[in-house]
Amino acid sequence: MVSRIGNNPKHIVALAFPFGTHASPLLGLIRSLSTEIPDATFSFFSTVQSNRNLFSESDDRITPYDVADGLPENYVPSDNPVVVIDLFLDIVPGNFKKAMNMAVQETGRPITCIISDAFYWFGADIAKELNVPWLPLWTAGPRSLLLHVETDLLRQTLGINGPEDKTIDVLPGFSTVRTRDLPEGLVSGPLESKLSLMLHKMGLALPSATAVIANSSEELDPTVVNAFESRFQKFLNVGPFLLTLSSSPASDPHGCLDWLDKQERKTVVYISFGSVIMPPPHEMAELAGVLETSGFPFLWSLRGNPEEKLPSGFLGRTKEKGKIVSWAPQREVLQHEATGAFVTHAGWNSILESIIGCVPMISRPFFGDQRLNTRTIETVWQIGVGIEGGMVNKDRTIEALKLVLLTEEGEKMRSKLSYLKKLATDAVKSNGSSAKNFKDLVQICNDKM
Numbered sequence: 509m510v511s512r513i514g515n516n517p518k519h520i521v522a523l524a525f526p527f528g529t530h531a532s533p534l535l536g537l538i539r540s541l542s543t544e545i546p547d548a549t550f551s552f553f554s555t556v557q558s559n560r561n562l563f564s565e566s567d568d569r570i571t572p573y574d575v576a577d578g579l580p581e582n583y584v585p586s587d588n589p590v591v592v593i594d595l596f597l598d599i600v601p602g603n604f605k606k607a608m609n610m611a612v613q614e615t616g617r618p619i620t621c622i623i624s625d626a627f628y629w630f631g632a633d634i635a636k637e638l639n640v641p642w643l644p645l646w647t648a649g650p651r652s653l654l655l656h657v658e659t660d661l662l663r664q665t666l667g668i669n670g671p672e673d674k675t676i677d678v679l680p681g682f683s684t685v686r687t688r689d690l691p692e693g694l695v696s697g698p699l700e701s702k703l704s705l706m707l708h709k710m711g712l713a714l715p716s717a718t719a720v721i722a723n724s725s726e727e728l729d730p731t732v733v734n735a736f737e738s739r740f741q742k743f744l745n746v747g748p749f750l751l752t753l754s755s756s757p758a759s760d761p762h763g764c765l766d767w768l769d770k771q772e773r774k775t776v777v778y779i780s781f782g783s784v785i786m787p788p789p790h791e792m793a794e795l796a797g798v799l800e801t802s803g804f805p806f807l808w809s810l811r812g813n814p815e816e817k818l819p820s821g822f823l824g825r826t827k828e829k830g831k832i833v834s835w836a837p838q839r840e841v842l843q844h845e846a847t848g849a850f851v852t853h854a855g856w857n858s859i860l861e862s863i864i865g866c867v868p869m870i871s872r873p874f875f876g877d878q879r880l881n882t883r884t885i886e887t888v889w890q891i892g893v894g895i896e897g898g899m900v901n902k903d904r905t906i907e908a909l910k911l912v913l914l915t916e917e918g919e920k921m922r923s924k925l926s927y928l929k930k931l932a933t934d935a936v937k938s939n940g941s942s943a944k945n946f947k948d949l950v951q952i953c954n955d956k957m
């Protein structure tokens with residue numbers, strides 16, 4: 509791919525975290541910026557695999573650069589996604605620095621601005637060295653970000669491995685959140701894992717950023733967003749990205765939307781656990797039991813071979829009621845009028861898509877921000893429920909589905925979702941908060957040095 513070097517001496521670089529749903533929103537943001545600052549040079553850094561997934565040959569505004577991924581030559585893939593992340597973290601930031609030097613040489617342009625995944629605490633040091641702005645992007649919600657910024661305070665006030673039911677009274681807007689809803693590695697669990705150490709360092713580094721960017725809008729969680737006023741130099745909520753960033757039209761090779769067209773309004777249960785998680789076999793079997801016994805029509809996005817992952821005979825017995833695909837056009841599925849409930853792991857993008865689709869959630873969280881997100885859905889926004897006991901269990905999940913699909917309670921959730929959707933859509937209008945924040949961001953990137 510040929511570098512595109514314009515007249516503007518700006519060289520804006522983006523450092524992506526190449527796992528989960530991280531690199532793609534960063535690239536979306538960079539594409540939007542490249543439209544606003546068309547004559548600047550944009551370089552995007554990620555691993556070979558990630559760049560291959562993200563870039564089509566026709567992308568002419570942004571130049572991808574590959575960084576080393578840290579995998580040994582004879583690496584045998586593991587089912588545990590943390591293994592590859594740890595190997596990658598072992599070689600940052602050296603791999604990024606090397607590729608950035610190459611980009612500077614190739615373009616002949618010194619770097620003028622660094623936009624990185626917020627995980628990359630080292631962005632602060634590199635930006636300081638180069639005397640350029642550092643703009644970290646937090647791809648999840650503001651609430652989980654506040655926890656990482658206040659990790660030391662939480663460790664002091666809650667203690668390490670303290671009582672699980674203690675509520676978080678030291679942070680605004682967290683009175684219904686309990687210790688057990690916090691991400692693992694914060695006040696319990698693997699405090700010294702590479703991911704936990706990275707998040708801790710991130711929380712300490714972010715206050716020095718020129719501005720922290722987030723995929724949300726100020727109005728969705730105002731108490732929490734306001735808490736950043738005294739913590740960050742600038743906090744720019746420029747989302748939800750699904751409304752603000754352009755995306756290519758959804759591909760639907762399995763015909764999910766046609767299938768939904770044939771279903772009745774608000775009856776279908778959509779199931780997806782995002783791009784990283786696969787529930788353990790016993791929970792897959794419970795979930796299959798839920799769908800078979802309850803008889804609700806369902807669309808299930810399930811990676812891998814369903815014959816192997818689901819109980820024997822399930823596919824045949826439910827073929828009139830359900831559709832199982834390896835990947836669904838989720839945004840569109842959640843905006844389809846037939847979709848009535850979303851069984852989810854409560855990843856941040858899924859939540860935003862559910863809000864825009866006005867579909868109540870039934871959540872089975874696994875790691876990171878997902879327990880906190882579940883608690884927020886349930887007690888702050890009241891737009892869904894967590895499965896009692898925190899795992900898929902047949903009776904409790906059927907109960908949750910009936911609540912959402914068949915009762916007045918479900919209707920109330922839908923009207924709260926409509927309210928949040930309005931806040932989000934207003935924020936992205938030309939005079940809305942996200943649109944204004946995006947203008948601020950463009951200004952910082954394009955500032956005369």
Ligand SMILES: O=c1ccn([C@@H]2O[C@H](COP(=O)(O)OP(=O)(O)O[C@H]3O[C@H](CO)[C@@H](O)[C@H](O)[C@H]3O)[C@@H](O)[C@H]2O)c(=O)[nH]1
Pocket residue numbers: 528529530647648649780781782783784785809834835836837838839854855856857858859861875876877878
């Ligand atoms: O069949 C599918 C399944 C998923 N998706 C999309 O994949 C994305 C999934 O994103 P998200 O819900 O955020 O889940 P993860 O991919 O698991 O995201 C990781 O990153 C998020 C943002 O940092 C965190 O909130 C999560 O906990 C973390 O697991 C969404 O945009 C979905 O629309 C599809 O389009 N089709």
